[in-house]
Amino acid sequence: MVCDRCIKVVREELNGLPLSVEEVKLGKATISFANKDEDFIEQKISTELKQNGFELLSDPEEQLTEEIKTLLVQRVHELPETNNQKLSVYLASKLNRDYAGLSKLFSKRQDLTIERCFIKLKIERVKELIQNGSCNFSEISDLMNYSSLNHLSAQFKKHTGQKLSEFEKNPDEGRKGWDEII
16 A cells, blocks of 8 residues: 555455454554454455455565555655655664665565665655645755755656656656556
8 A cells, every 4th residue: 555545445445344444554454353264354355455456465575575665655755854864774763674684675576776766756756746836846855855956856857857847847747656656
């Protein structure tokens, strides 16, 4: 789950099943069920979620990779509040794990480094801010913790093939959903 709408859909689907939904948040749902066939319920959950483009993750490495993705999305939306903490420190502290191990696992599972994924998410957030029109480029640069507007401009051009001003003219083109990025 990568957005609030995803959480809503998952919660609604789970509430329609014979189980108790304790919590649904980005990337995780906590449920319980009493005196029911566990395998049957798991299959039912899996079927319902697949109909909405979700899946159950049973492999611990897959689960950790998804936790990293969820934290990256949260981090992009927390900027600049977390600007004093390096991404590696942020992830290691949130997951209580060594960053080198997290990075190696993520790269193996995603064919993409954590840093590259984070940049893609930041660029998509920049697109969103441009589309909203509530900030100018300098404000967006500051909000997204770029060292300068030139740094943002160069990174934006490298990843989108467009200048910021070109995207601003046609902001409805080229946007991607979070789930397309990660």
